Amino acid sequence: MSNGENLAGQFTFPGTELKVHRMGFGAMQLAGPHVFGPPRDRAACVRVLRRVIEAGVDHLDTSDFYGPHITNQIIHEALHPYPKNLVIVSKLGARRGAAGEWIHDLTPECLTNGLHDNLRHLSLDAIDIVNLRCPGFASATPGFDPRPAMAVLAGLQQQGKIKHIGLSNVDAEQIRLAEEVAPVVCVQNAYNLANRADDALVQALATRGIAYVPFFPLGGFTPLQSTHLNEVAESLGATPMQVALAWLLQRSPKLLLIPGTSSLAHLEENLAAARLRLPESALRTLDAVGSAA
Numbered sequence: 001m002s003n004g005e006n007l008a009g010q011f012t013f014p015g016t017e018l019k020v021h022r023m024g025f026g027a028m029q030l031a032g033p034h035v036f037g038p039p040r041d042r043a044a045c046v047r048v049l050r051r052v053i054e055a056g057v058d059h060l061d062t063s064d065f066y067g068p069h070i071t072n073q074i075i076h077e078a079l080h081p082y083p084k085n086l087v088i089v090s091k092l093g094a095r096r097g098a099a100g101e102w103i104h105d106l107t108p109e110c111l112t113n114g115l116h117d118n119l120r121h122l123s124l125d126a127i128d129i130v131n132l133r134c135p136g137f138a139s140a141t142p143g144f145d146p147r148p149a150m151a152v153l154a155g156l157q158q159q160g161k162i163k164h165i166g167l168s169n170v171d172a173e174q175i176r177l178a179e180e181v182a183p184v185v186c187v188q189n190a191y192n193l194a195n196r197a198d199d200a201l202v203q204a205l206a207t208r209g210i211a212y213v214p215f216f217p218l219g220g221f222t223p224l225q226s227t228h229l230n231e232v233a234e235s236l237g238a239t240p241m242q243v244a245l246a247w248l249l250q251r252s253p254k255l256l257l258i259p260g261t262s263s264l265a266h267l268e269e270n271l272a273a274a275r276l277r278l279p280e281s282a283l284r285t286l287d288a289v290g291s292a293a
Ligand SMILES: NC(=O)c1ccc[n+]([C@@H]2O[C@H](COP(=O)([O-])OP(=O)(O)OC[C@H]3O[C@@H](n4cnc5c(N)ncnc54)[C@H](OP(=O)(O)O)[C@@H]3O)[C@@H](O)[C@H]2O)c1
Pocket: 025, 026, 027, 028, 029, 061, 062, 091, 133, 168, 169, 188, 189, 214, 215, 216, 217, 218, 219, 220, 221, 223, 241, 242, 258, 259, 260, 261, 262, 263, 265, 266, 267, 269, 270
């Protein structure tokens, strides 16, 4: 079986030459507790990243505010010089306080400095895709206008330092506004089996060929727990986390996964979910998880 089939097929970001497998990897878990400071076992993080690439994964999601800086430094240590086909996606729009607080910041200074931090720590001249992280954690802030910050990213794109732009924590109206400034190739919002607020957006973006990349696919800081999920997993001889990932892959062909882990065993488990096909009966049972939530 080719990697394409092993990793849930491929997707090309719209209007770009960037093609990735639908099973990717999110690097946030490689920093220390609460995504702040160094990890407990840096060598293990390096091993996880090298296994990610060895398995054929070519979509890596990161940010320089993970650590801060540390996750990107570990990526550099583990993978530089990067495989030619590796698509690195980062995000801008926040910085960290001295005690690890997440400080939302869309000022031109923060966006520009943040981009340069990414380029320096990853040793890159340009980032493949940069997501503009809009205010609101795990949901959009209604009424927020992303256009001024998009204009800053578009300026950095014109300088050749950002190849393509995506959005995070946005609703349909904010995507429309952002697209007045520059093309958008992906949207990264919180979405999983239990958090279905974006159901309509997932469909709408699929129709337009824009990637929907759910963060917290496994529940993030509060891993998914559900009797329905456990039952389906048991009936298929899979783990609940594999079922949660397979469910996302079957939601839309334009949905890309970036589950995060610092554990090699969890990584293998997550990668194997790309080969799991959920029957209709399982999908019906799993629908009840979203309804209950
Ligand atoms: N745009 C944004 O604002 C935003 C926000 C958050 C995250 N993100 C991106 O989205 C990516 C994914 O999100 P996430 O890492 O926060 O959440 P996630 O993938 O839903 O879950 C990660 C958590 O699940 C655990 N886990 C992973 N695989 C597991 C398995 N097979 N069995 C049991 N537990 C497992 C991890 O712990 P272990 O390390 O112990 O496996 C970790 O605690 C991040 O890496 C980041 O790149 C973006």
